[in-house]
Amino acid sequence: MKAEIVATGTELLLGETLNTSAHYLTGKMSSLGIEVDYHTTVGDNPERLEQVLRQGIGRSDLLITTGGLGPTADDLTKELVAKVLNLKMELDTSSLDQIKQFFGRRKAPMPLSNEKQAYFPKGSKILPNPIGTAPGAIIETMGKTVIILPGPPFEMRPMFDNFAWPELQRILGPQSERMNERVLKVFGMGESAIEEVLGELMSLPNLTMALLAKRAEMHIRLVARSTETKSGEAKEALKRAEEEIRRRLGDKVFGCDQETMIGIVGQTLINKHLTIATAESCTGGLLGAALTQEPGSSDFYLGGVVSYSNSLKKGILGVREETLNTFGAVSEEVAIEMAEGIRSKTGSDLAISTTGIAGPGGGSDKKPVGLVFVGFATPEGVHAEKFQFYGERESVRQLTVQAALNGVRQHILSSERRQQSGDG
Template sequence: MKAEIVAVGTELLLGQIVNSNAQYLSQELASLGIDVYFQTVVGDNTSRLKQAIQLAAGRADVLIFTGGLGPTQDDLTKDVVAEVLDRSLHIDRMAMDNIERFFKDRNVPMTENNRRQALSIDGATPLANETGLAVGNAIAEGGKSYILLPGPPNEMKPMFKQQVKPWIMQHVLTNESPIYSRMLKFAGIGESALETKLLDLIESQTDPTIAPYAKESEVTIRISTKANSQSAASSKLDVMEEQIASRLSEHFYANEDVPIEKTIVDMMTEQGLTVSCAESCTGGMLMQTITTIPGSATVFLGGIVCYSNAMKEKLLNVPHDLLEGENAPGAVSAETAKVLAEQVRMIVDTDFGLAVTGVAGPAYSERKPVGLVYIAISRRDGDTEVHELHLKGNRNTIRLRSTKTVLYHLWKQLKRNENQAGK
């Protein structure tokens, strides 16, 4: 089953807004076992939109349109789809009632062009808009399915989730077994290295299928299978997950789509542990990343952004002769990272102290190159672990990669705790 997403709107072509709808729809369709082979963006032009529809209908089974359902004359999607299908338009009474009530409740006169938002193609299933005014449409014609959705994501997403997905299951996937997927998350390894370790599984895949995805400092593998029930799917997915996990145990941190910081907060909560941070080049990014997770207050007690050498000395007791002087290691050094991690752990009184110091760019610092970063993890009643990193990228990328690398090494220590407790 193949789909094409057609985003309608000149503002997309001009770069005035980002087409985030396509990403969302592609993910949702993939979860249904529908492959998106093409994504098209077309402006508010009748002839070009008609060409886009005819082209999409020639290569896809499901055509999903976003945008062009509003009240103005350049909102053309329903008009052009109706013309291509040789169908008329009519006012959907429920949608019209909703629009009239909207203006009445606000004591605002309704302009006549708002009636366009209640238009529906003859024979289509109207899709109620719970967060906006424009009614959507779903229609099957000539072995193809046409689904028309509003452009604003806050209107499109709930309409797709609550109405389009059930319609697809009832009208499109009638002879298809449901597809079940599981997301496996990895840290501390790049996409190419991960693929190399799994190459034989990827090349020989049949069912379940394996699809790797990479984003900054994390890699995700989606394993999917078609089955008649959740239990039958789980049996097949469990076997594949075990094979993958056994090869990548040093990097496999979750079998659900969560960031590593969420896994860390959960593990530390379960183990009754606490953490604090001392940050130089990351400027608080590490602390922010941890505290975005609900429940982090039980494990993260506090931290210090010690950007200048003066703050490193004053707040974290880093010796002056370690930071400055002809033979001093400097702020960007393993020695300084070690002291930062140990001092913040003792000052805040936590089980772990994390530290980051380095050169994020754009220029050298202390005659040291951009991308040289030292991270440290100090543990109560344990040794302090220090790692030297050589990172590539712009300033923000280096800061993000530094943050994620600290979290990866913290996760490894927490995992060792679990393994030792289980013995």
Template sequence: MKAEIVSTGTELLLGETINTSAHYVAGKLSSLGIEVDYHTTVGDNPERLEQVLRQAIGRSDLVVTTGGLGPTIDDLTKELVAKVMDIKMALDPSSLEQIKQFFGRRKAPMPKNNEKQAYFPKDSKILPNPIGTAPGAIIVKNGKTVIILPGPPFEMTPMFDNFVWPELQQTIKPEAERMNERVLKVFGMVESAIEEVLVDLMNLPNLSMALLAKRAEMHIRLVARSSEKSSAEAEKVLDNAETEIRRRLGNKVFGRGQETMLGIVGQLLKDEKYTIATAESCTGGLLGA
């Protein structure tokens, strides 16, 4: 399954807001074996958003959008998805009632323009939003699935976890391709030197490898694909790749996953029963802490 994430909001393009929602969604999709081929960010411009949506829906099986579900005139994600997929918009009475209750709990009248947030492409599966006034939706037509989510991460994340994630787990077939990931951490080698040593491994079947610079470290990101219901096949591919990488790079590989240089060094000191004595001046006990 090929997927694309479309993020809307001029604040994202201007760098005023970090796009953490796309990062979160991409990680969750990848963990299900859904290959995310594109991330697209577009401002609050209806012509450009329509163009982006047409392209995304045309080339991807699954499109996840974030943002553009507010009550203002420039919030047009739902309307443009409906236009691109040739679906009429319809009022969802349940969503309208939930929005009214949202304002009622705050002892405030619902502004008229918030009613817009209760309209969806017809026959959508509505995703409730107990935190805000922007419900999401899942639209399926002609083999294409579009998932519409709110932009703010504090609204998007629980909606994804509580409603989208279970839906995807049921939708993705057990025999579908899965992806397992492992990160090896390297110290004392630059990216080009690592590539020279590992270049032939980068074309192994069912394995993809990426080199990522992380300050003083280099990370080797390994992703293995498997068609098995379990992840055993993918784990075997990762194990074999890690063994060969460690053989070639030796002790330049100091850890993997969540392991850190500080933690590894600390454990080595403990294993060898070494102690460290320090003398501090002008640091207020920071080193000792």
């Protein structure tokens, strides 16, 4: 199946908005084994948009559009798809009800213009939009499939994942070639170091392997192609490769596929019935924000202190004046006292602290920008780890959060090992 993606929106052609949707959708097509031949971006201009839609529907089996579903007169995607496919526009009363409810929840009457959002090309299957007022649609006609999605990525993504994806799977059927993929996520090793350790694994005959550098982690992406009926072999090849990679990289592999560092740490804390607290300086609240990102975080996260000023380090956390004066706020000693302080203040099982120089200013020869100490206080004792990160302020802060979470993960792994070997 050959596909193309058409984004409409004048803001995309003014350099205001980056088209992340084409990137997102093309990755999804790739996993489904659908070849994407073109991305096209076109403004909210009826003639040009119509011409692009006509060309796309002519040359591709699947056309996915994003944008142009708003209530205003220049939002024309559905209308022009209908024109190109020779379909009438019809009111979908259930969509209209939902749009009215959307405004009802906001205690506002629905503006008349929004009624337009409940009209679709005849024969459309509606893709609901729980977040906004623009439902999407999927149309199958004359051997072609058109999927119409809204422009804002936070509306488009859940609509695609929850409603369009299953439709595509149905349309493809069991005999189409899929990508069987596995992404292994690594923290604490760079691209070349991983390449060196993996060596000949990088070019196995039956699967492709690619390294992708993300902001605070590395991803190893394994892909083996097969039809759904022969997916057993492909999955076996993936499994063998994964085992070998994990054997070589050990604890550096922290997760796979949709797993995130915070997801793994949170789940582990819940499973072990452990609570955690934070004392943050250079991360300014980002670590707490990460720990509370997923629902259910109140089961393990008690809270913390953002001790951005020294007076809070002393006043709430009980860091000693002497320690601050002797070693400075960015030091192993202060990281340790911060972690101890928040642990005793909150009565949590574990506590983590961060102190560092996020930059761009504030660095010195002895304490350069990117120097970070992460403190860990646990029932078994307290210690701090030193890191030297590189990059801009936000990277240093994100890397610090990731290092702190990874430290928690490794602490729990090693206490497990001690218990298993009978030392604990």
